[in-house]
Amino acid sequence: MKISQDAKELTKIKILEAGVELIIEKGFKNASMREMAKNAGVSNPTIYNYFPTKEQMLYTYIELKHQQTQEILNAIEDFHTYTLREQLQTLIETELELYLEDREFMIQIADMVFHSSSLKLESLYATNRLFTDMVGEMIAIAIEAGEIETPPFEEYLPKLFWDYFVVVVAYWVKDESESFENTTQFIDHSMGVIEALLQSNLLNKASELGMFLFKNHLLSSLTRFSTKQSRFTKMKRKLGEVFHG
Numbered sequence: 001m002k003i004s005q006d007a008k009e010l011t012k013i014k015i016l017e018a019g020v021e022l023i024i025e026k027g028f029k030n031a032s033m034r035e036m037a038k039n040a041g042v043s044n045p046t047i048y049n050y051f052p053t054k055e056q057m058l059y060t061y062i063e064l065k066h067q068q069t070q071e072i073l074n075a076i077e078d079f080h081t082y083t084l085r086e087q088l089q090t091l092i093e094t095e096l097e098l099y100l101e102d103r104e105f106m107i108q109i110a111d112m113v114f115h116s117s118s119l120k121l122e123s124l125y126a127t128n129r130l131f132t133d134m135v136g137e138m139i140a141i142a143i144e145a146g147e148i149e150t151p152p153f154e155e156y157l158p159k160l161f162w163d164y165f166v167v168v169v170a171y172w173v174k175d176e177s178e179s180f181e182n183t184t185q186f187i188d189h190s191m192g193v194i195e196a197l198l199q200s201n202l203l204n205k206a207s208e209l210g211m212f213l214f215k216n217h218l219l220s221s222l223t224r225f226s227t228k229q230s231r232f233t234k235m236k237r238k239l240g241e242v243f244h245g
Helices: 005-026 033-040 044-050 054-074 084-100 103-116 121-125 129-144 154-174 178-199 202-243
Strands: none
Touching: 005 033, 005 044, 005 054, 005 103, 033 044, 054 084, 054 103, 054 121, 054 129, 084 103, 084 129, 084 154, 084 178, 103 154, 129 154, 154 178
């Protein structure tokens, strides 16, 4: 009998929840796929159909939280009336709130990424498509509404904001202040800086300065260096001809 896509999704989530609980209880290294399958009520071959490795389970968890965050934001009726800063900050705070119930699991992920290097950061970054899409849409709407001017390198801003979010999560997992007050203040202060940069013309002015320096100084220096290298290569070739014959 063919299993529906909805049934597959429910099975995947059930396995993922069982895996997260076991990893929290026993640690990533000691949690076995066999025991995860047993706790989820599926066969050993079934769990490998959904998650070939434990690492894949971690990445799927992050992607699931992005999906849940998007659903929560879409359900906020007046979300479109929020300022860009309010939208971005709500995105961050919503995702952190979803991580909260599995904070011990997130601590293990952070430790493997930033300390033990058993998880590659670039693999974690491969989970960010939905997150960066949400950020990109927020920025595009803010530009269209005239809230901010079109910033230089607009297409890279969502990925830069993902970098910032990774830093926020790394700070949060180490935060032992009451109700994570330090993380709240860190987000407030850093978002204030981001808001000021986007609303000012500083990024555009910095970009113009960078292009001026590149065109008038760096590019000409590279051209001169390339010319010298070409002359040096010709001299080497001539010397080689002399020595060989």
